[in-house]
Amino acid sequence: MSNQNLSCYASSRISLCLKVDVKPIENLNISKIKIAYINLLIQKKIIYVLFPIIFFSCKTHKEIFEKGLTYDNFRNFVPVDPIEYDDKIQLSSQNQMYNKEIKLLSTDEILEFLNNETVLVSIGKVTAEGGISYTPITISAKHSSYKVTMDYMKFATLPQVDDTKKFIGFNRVGVGLRLITLLTTNEAGINIGDLSSIGIAAKAGKVKGTMMIEVVGIKSKEVTTLLPLPSEINQTTIQNAMQALATIKSKIYDKDTRLYPQVMAIKLDTTYSKRVSPEKDKQISVTTIKNANMENALILQVGNNKMIGNRYQLAQEYENDAFKLLFSRQIDEAISKFEECETKYPGYHSVYDIINILKAQKSQLSNSDSAKWRELYARILKDYSWKLSPQIINKLKEEAK
Structure with a gap:
């Protein structure tokens, strides 16, 4: 850049033009522009300045849509x-x-x-x-x-x-x-x-x-x-x-x-994810929080409907029976009972996710002595234990050892 040259830098929203008296600068970057601009202010060698703003990064319209924070922070x-x-x-x-x-x-x-x-x-x-x-x-x-x-x-x-x-x-x-x-x-x-x-x-x-x-x-x-x-x-x-x-x-x-x-x-309740998070409690996973929000949304929608409330209680019984079969390492019977629970009350706890895991590992879990059973109990305990009864959680801990 030569003396008495007009230096211009433009971003997606604003532009800054300076007519300055500076020495040539190689490998000019944004940080150097900021430093040069501040020095010019101190030395009072600016002839004229249009929009004297120090530049910082700006997010585009597309980035706002794709970032995801917009949706995660939706409060209405x-x-x-x-x-x-x-x-x-x-x-x-x-x-x-x-x-x-x-x-x-x-x-x-x-x-x-x-x-x-x-x-x-x-x-x-x-x-x-x-x-x-x-x-x-x-x-x-x-x-x-x-x-x-x-x-x-x-x-x-x-x-x-x-x-x-x-x-x-x-x-x-x-x-x-x-x-x-x-x-x-x-x-x-x-x-x-x-x-x-x-x-x-x-x-x-x-x-x-x-x-x-x-x-x-x-x-x-x-x-x-x-x-x-x-x-x-x-x-x-x-x-x-x-x-x-x-x-x-x-x-x-x-x-x-x-x-x-x-x-x-x-x-x-938008404060839930702040009060309960993987950073605060290592036993809580992101999946657990997501499942909790899904279930709470379901309760908000149908929790006061007595007919659906009866279905909720029935689903709870099916889930308890399914875990009893799971602890007995009866894979086919357990899958069947979990499916009954999901049919009776779609979205109940983490039943849908557990069904998918059991079906994916069915061949390995067909052997009741397989080490995969311990891995299964540990995974359910870590990722899919939301709303499970204390008895089931304690049993999962015991079987996962």
């Missing part, structure tokens, strides 16, 4: 498939508190209970594994698939505990309207959090997909006739859907409308 309520809430709730009347089964409430009592209203937009990106990762970012990436859920809820937020009385999060119980759009984007930069933007993008061929409407916990003949059928996304169908939603919403307070509160959204 997540929409779930509605399941009827079945439990007692607390109400007040004439300065007195009383408990009553929610299915026995009158419409007026339900409306008193559901004293909050909100409109929630949740954007989930479809992962390579077929799952949904929710993100606060409303701008699309190129060639990606999304599930965008727009909810109107009349709800109450309720804290939830597990069977050990530990707090695991909140669920939103209520009635409302849900508009779901399943999108595939052809270009980046589309605002998929706004219906009008989606309609414009669909017209331009930048996005394609389908749209459907769900009426959650609202029952009347008029509502049924107003409900539009699923259709492709365009400006006309979006406009028709919004008109239908507005009309259905107005029917909530009609005397002929019956309300059946549902669990519509859940929010996990």
